[in-house]
Amino acid sequence: MLLEVQDINLTLDEQPILYELNLKVAEGHIHSILGVNGVGKSTLAYLLMGLQGLRPDKGRILFEGEDITQASITERARRGMTLAWQAPASFEGLTVRHYLDLSGSRARQNGKGEKIAQSLSMVGLAPEQYLDRFVDERLSGGERRRIELASVVNMQPRLAILDEPDSGIDFLSLEEITNVIRYMSLQGSAVLLITHREEMALMANQSSLMCAGQVIASGDPHTVAQYFRDHCDDCKHPNIPDLNGEINELQQGI
Amino acid sequence: MNYSKEFEAIAQAYELSGGDADLLKSDSVASLVVSGNEVLGKNEIPGVHMRSEKLAHGVRVWLDVDPGTVVENPIHLCFGVVPKEGLQEIISEYHIGDGAKVEFLSHCSFPNAVDVTHIMEATVHVGAGASMNYNEVHYHGPQGGVKTRPKTRAIVGPGGRFISGFKMIEGKVGELDIDFEADIGARGVGEFTTKAYGKGNDLVKVREVLYLKGEEARGLTKTNVVVVDRSRSDVYTEMHGLAPRTRGHMDCTEVVGDNAVAKNVPVVYVTDHTSKVTHEAAIGSVDRKQVETLMARGLDEDQAVDIVVEGLLR
Numbered sequence: 001m002l003l004e005v006q007d008i009n010l011t012l013d014e015q016p017i018l019y020e021l022n023l024k025v026a027e028g029h030i031h032s033i034l035g036v037n038g039v040g041k042s043t044l045a046y047l048l049m050g051l052q053g054l055r056p057d058k059g060r061i062l063f064e065g066e067d068i069t070q071a072s073i074t075e076r077a078r079r080g081m082t083l084a085w086q087a088p089a090s091f092e093g094l095t096v097r098h099y100l101d102l103s104g105s106r107a108r109q110n111g112k113g114e115k116i117a118q119s120l121s122m123v124g125l126a127p128e129q130y131l132d133r134f135v136d137e138r139l140s141g142g143e144r145r146r147i148e149l150a151s152v153v154n155m156q157p158r159l160a161i162l163d164e165p166d167s168g169i170d171f172l173s174l175e176e177i178t179n180v181i182r183y184m185s186l187q188g189s190a191v192l193l194i195t196h197r198e199e200m201a202l203m204a205n206q207s208s209l210m211c212a213g214q215v216i217a218s219g220d221p222h223t224v225a226q227y228f229r230d231h232c233d234d235c236k237h238p239n240i241p242d243l244n245g246e247i248n249e250l251q252q253g254i
Numbered sequence: 255m256n257y258s259k260e261f262e263a264i265a266q267a268y269e270l271s272g273g274d275a276d277l278l279k280s281d282s283v284a285s286l287v288v289s290g291n292e293v294l295g296k297n298e299i300p301g302v303h304m305r306s307e308k309l310a311h312g313v314r315v316w317l318d319v320d321p322g323t324v325v326e327n328p329i330h331l332c333f334g335v336v337p338k339e340g341l342q343e344i345i346s347e348y349h350i351g352d353g354a355k356v357e358f359l360s361h362c363s364f365p366n367a368v369d370v371t372h373i374m375e376a377t378v379h380v381g382a383g384a385s386m387n388y389n390e391v392h393y394h395g396p397q398g399g400v401k402t403r404p405k406t407r408a409i410v411g412p413g414g415r416f417i418s419g420f421k422m423i424e425g426k427v428g429e430l431d432i433d434f435e436a437d438i439g440a441r442g443v444g445e446f447t448t449k450a451y452g453k454g455n456d457l458v459k460v461r462e463v464l465y466l467k468g469e470e471a472r473g474l475t476k477t478n479v480v481v482v483d484r485s486r487s488d489v490y491t492e493m494h495g496l497a498p499r500t501r502g503h504m505d506c507t508e509v510v511g512d513n514a515v516a517k518n519v520p521v522v523y524v525t526d527h528t529s530k531v532t533h534e535a536a537i538g539s540v541d542r543k544q545v546e547t548l549m550a551r552g553l554d555e556d557q558a559v560d561i562v563v564e565g566l567l568r
Contacts, residue, residue: 051546073549082550089543092478092507093565102561103551155551 001062002027002190003048003159008059010040010047010213017043018213021059025159025192030185032193032201034224035210036232041194042086044210045163048192049083050076063159080158086167086194088148091135096120096147099135103155119150122183124176141168149180160184161192166200178203198225263336264289267363270393270424277330285330288313290342295332302329302356312343312373321351321381329356334363335370338399343373352381352411360390367428368399378408378416378436385415391422398426398454408436408444412468415443423449423567427456427485434461440468440497447476449567452485452514463492466500466529473502478566481514492521495529504533509540509563 003025010018017040025031035041047054048061050073061069063079071079082103091099100116117127123146133139135147145165152160165177181191181203193204201207207221209228217224264287265275277283278295284302287295291313293306301323307314319325335342350356364370380386394400402422410416416436427450438444446462458481464473479487493502508516520533540562548558 049550051550052542072555073546074552074554077550077552082552085543085547089541089547091544091562091565093568094561102548102553105552151551 032204331360338368380414382411394425400428438471452481456485482511495524502531
C-alpha cells in the first residue's frame with residue numbers, strides 16, 4: 001500500500017475535526033474522497049501533506065510503509081508526495097516557466113520530469129501564451145488552478161493530493177481535468193482526489209465517503225456515489241457522527 | 255586622470271549592477287558615463303541631445319529628446335564612484351518633447367563604498383503625448399557604506415506617461431532616502447515602482463507623491479520592500495485626486511524578517527467627487543501558503559523563502 005492512514009484524530013481549537021479516520025491508497029490508483037462541504041476533506045489533505053503545521057493528536061500516516069506522521073512538508077515531497085491547493089497561492093515576479101521548472105527539477109534528478117510546455121498543454125493552456133506570464137493576481141482563478149495542476153504533473157509524484165481540482169471549472173473543462181488525472185495515473189502516480197462532485201468521484205478506482213471527520217466507507221465509486229446521492233445531498237445529520245446503523249448498512253453494501 | 259582606466263573601472267561596476275558595458279561604447283545607443291565628477295563617455299544619437307557641466311562633487315546634466323522622436327534603444331546612463339569614499343551629485347534635467355517616446359536604463363554602482371554619498375536630483379518634463387520610462391538599478395558593494403538620496407520632481411503633460419522604476423536589491427543598501435513627486439496632466443499617467451532589500455542595519459526610506467491634476471489622469475505607486483536583520487523601512491506614499499475622473503492606487507508590500515522594522519503610511523487626498531483613489535498595504539512575514547506550496551514541490555524552507563522574496567523584488 002502506498003499510503004495508509006491509521007486511526008487519525010485531529011483537534012483544532014478544541015473542536016474535533018478528524019476522528020478515528022482510516023484510509024488506504026494503493027500505488028498508481030485514483031482514490032476519490034467524496035463528501036459535502038465542511039466534513040474535513042481539505043483538512044485531511046493538508047494533514048497528509050503536513051501543511052499549516054497540522055499534526056494528528058493520535059494515529060499514524062504511513063507512506064510506503066514508513067511513518068511520516070511527523071515529517072516536514074519538504075521530506076514528504078522528497079519522498080514523492082505533493083498537493084495542489086483548491087485556491088493556489090499567487091507568486092509575484094515568478095514566471096509560469098520558473099514555477100513549473102521548480103516542480104520539475106526534483107523529478108529530473110530522479111530521471112523523470114515532464115517537459116514544461118507539455119504539462120501546460122495538457123491542462124489546456126497554450127505554452128506560448130503562458131510560459132512568460134507571472135503566477136500572480138493577473139491570472140484568473142481557473143488559470144491558476146490549471147497551472148497548479150500542470151506543476152503537479154511536471155513533478156511526476158508517487159502520490160498527488162488534489163484538493164477540489166474541479167472547483168470553479170466549467171463543465172467542458174472538466175473533461176480536460178479528468179484526462180490529466182487519468183494520465184497521471186497511467187504514468188504511475190497515485191492520485192488522492194478530494195471532491196464534492198460525485199461525477200468526479202466516479203473516475204476513481206476506489207472511493208471513500210467522508211462524513212463528520214470520518215471515512216465512513218470505502219469501496220466501489222459507483223456504490224459510494226449512489227449512497228452520497230441518496231443521503232448526503234439532503235443530510236439529516238450534517239457532520240454529526242453516528243449514523244444510527246446507516247454506516248454499517250453502507251459498509252455491508254460495499 | 256587616466257580616463258581609459260577609469261572608464262574600465264566604472265564599466266566593470268556597471269556590469270555588476272546588471273548593465274551591458276558594450277552598449278556604453280555602441281554608436282547606435284545613446285549613453286552617458288559619469289564617474290565621480292568626470293564625464294567619461296557621452297554618445298548622442300539623432301533626436302537626443304546631452305550637455306553636461308562639471309561640479310565640485312558631481313555633474314549637471316541636461317538631456318533633451320526632440321518632439322516626436324521615438325528612441326529605439328534605451329538610453330544608458332551609468333553613474334558611480336569606484337573609490338571607497340566620496341560624494342557624487344548628479345543634478346539632471348530631462349525634457350521629453352511632445353509625442354516623443356524614450357526609455358532610460360540607469361545603473362548606479364558603488365562596488366567598494368565604505369563612505370559614499372550619492373545625490374540625484376532630477377527635474378523631469380514629459381511633453382504632451384510623450385512617454386518616458388525610467389528604470390534605475392543600484393549596485394552597492396557588501397560594505398553598505400552608501401547614502402543614496404534620489405529626488406525627482408516631474409511634470410507630465412496632457413496624455414503623457416512617466417513610468418519610473420527604482421531597484422536596489424543587490425549588495426547592501428546602506429541608507430536610502432527616496433523623494434519622488436510628479437504632477438500628472440489630463441489623461442496622463444504617472445507610476446512609481448520601488449523595490450528594495452534591506453539587510454544588516456540598512457535604512458530604506460521612501461516618499462512618493464502623485465498629484466493627479468488633469469482630468470482622467472491616472473497614478474500608481476507600487477512599493478515592495480523586504481527588510482531583514484536589524485534593517486528598517488519607512489514608506490510614505492501620497493496620492494492626490496484633484497480633477498474629474500482621476501484614478502489612483504497605492505500598493506505597498508513590506509516583508510519583515512528577524513528584528514527588522516517596517517512602516518507604511520498611505521495618504522489619500524481627494525477634492526473631486528468623481529475621483530477615486532485606493533490603497534492597499536500588507537506588512538508581515540513571508541506568506542506561509544506560498545512557502546508551503548514550494549516546499550510541497552520539494553524545496554526546503556530557506557530555498558522557498560528566497561524564491562518568494564526574489565519574486566517580490568524582481
